[in-house]
Amino acid sequence: MKQTSIALALGALLAAAGAAQAADIQMYGRVDSGLRYTHTKDTGDDKLEMRNNRSTPRVGFNIVEDLGNGVKVKAYLENGFYLDTGSLYTANTLFDRRSILAVQGAWGEIGMGRMGNVQSTVSPYAMGLIKYDPFGTSYGQASIGTAFANTSRTNNAIAWISPKLNGWKVGVTYSLGDKSDEKKNETTPYEDYFDRNHTFSAATDYTGDNLYLSVSYANVSYGSIESADRDSDANLFAVGGWYRFIPEARIFAGAQYQSHWAKAANVELKDITKAATAEEKADGFDGYSLLLGADYVVGQHKVIGGVQYFDGELSNKSDIDHKFTVLAAAYEYKLAKTTWLYFAATQSFQSGEAKTYKNKEATEIMAGLNLNW
Template identity: 30%
Template sequence: MKKVLALSAAALLMTGVYAAESNVQVYGVIDAAVTGYKVKGQDAMLEFTSGFSMGNRIGIRGREDLGNGYSVGFDLEQGFLLDTGAQFNTWSKDGVVQNGAFNRQSYLDVTGPFGKIAFGRMVSLSGGTGDFNMAKWSPFGIGYGVASFIGYTFNQSRVNNALAYVSPSFDGFKVQAMYSNGTTTDDEKWSHNDHYYGIGAMYDKGPLNAELIFETLDNKSSEALKPAYVISAGGSYKFSMTKVFFGYQYGTQDNKRKQHVILLSSATPLAGGTLKFGGKLLLGKLDGKAKKAGMEDKYNSWNINAAYEYPLSKRTYVYGFAGYADGGKLLSGTASLKASGLPFRANMVNAWQLAVGMNHKF
């Protein structure tokens, strides 16, 4: 019996050593809610929503220590819809939906004293999620339906064929840069692929977090579309009890539109949970062609939202949400985003939205 116990202990020890060396982890998020919404002039609706507060995902990440401060790591992450099991975060190539195995992000990186260099499929610097996201401007993130800070923006959320650099932190300050050799494909010559460029600076120390990001998408694959440019700034400050968030984004595209997005929100501990409150203001103007054609060329929207999250454990919380969005005529036709592939109506206008759900991380 002693020999058996000794062999078992040795096997467990060897397993622990191997796990420490390889450091491979399976992780994920499972989120679901019952949501109700009412768009002006339409019937009230009640439905099951997958990934309401946070997108569902399953991933595999790992890192190997090469010594002398260097390491190699990877992350392979897939999005899915809980109600159907279908893949999510797919992308299109030549009009055909691509159902790859790891659509949220998939990259390999080398880390050392110089910082980190990674290549693969990634989320853009202001995309709101992923390991290279710098946009930390709202406690709602890109979830919570109408509260999502992604709405009518110019964000190129995920890019293929990407190369990213993250500098070391210098007393809380660091720089990030990202380039895509073709946001959907790079199998054509360079001048026929769409390219993404992004550079940003972040300061994160003590109670203050702040970011400034510049991004552009050149749209070289289309003669009809001009390059789009986006400047984003934001961050947060932690007071004694409440954490306050602020964000601003300006986007312009010569043959499309110009717009401003302003965000203000907060997160406050309350009764063992967290109360989140915030709003968004959007002001935009279409290019001159609309006005010449006698069409309305200005658009706007605003929304106000509140959510409460209560932890059942370190990895599970339940939540409730209420939000209202109001918008002008040009946006009133965007109430349903089902056609866009989103699992929720992120940009409803002239509508209210309620939700009760649960989130579990593993």
């Protein structure tokens, strides 16, 4: 019944889009499907799956109404889905990827709703990680979110993005509370890390013809976990960018420091069941991340390569450390204006006392087709 209600709501929105006269309504989407082979070193498991590798399938709407005098009202609505089954990416949620109402004027743009933070990998306000990820968060372990801390999406959020001045702009996002749907239980005691009092992030970036630079900061105040002797908020500082040294090629670089974070390069606190006590895990991970990559585009061909590295430890017990490295490469062939054929491979390595069965060294090999419209 809930799925039917959501389908009816989406149909009503499409009908309204067709009938609307005053607003400019753009519908867009992505579909991606392919095969992914994964070999896991620790267990020796081999798995072949149908997966989206280059992008998450989605349907979205950008809606703009011009009020005159340089003022516009905007809405950003986007829903993710599974191509192999057609089901919603987030059960019983229509616009899980973004749901934003915004006003744009001479002061910049102010948006409210569910959105990615300016520090994150998530559009439309991202000014951080995704901008200097050579893979654009694609291809499994190749995504910058593997080794870098990411504030991702938050609910009940407000964003302000300044106008651009000489290539520079500033952005701020703040969530007024973002309680997770996940419930704490005996097997997942650290799901409380997704019960956040607030998530704050700020960034500034510069965009030029041959240069991009970004500096970002984020702070997360956790909710009920504070009653479990958590002493500090989580913080991160990041810098990155890219430089086009010849017309066909760019080099990418990024660095980040995180403190008291709930996740460190694929290891979550709930996964460390034997290596540390609850008190030792209460304040999360400290660590730093590094990225170096490049892309090369000539004609219809694009080659991408990169390496990521994380080195960290539990904030309350430095003996519980974790090191994680990912090597990745991809080839994309542009079949048409919005259609890509792709091949990619990744290899990860890990060491340290935080190594768990849920964080494995893995080899991934991917191939597929991606269509945008």
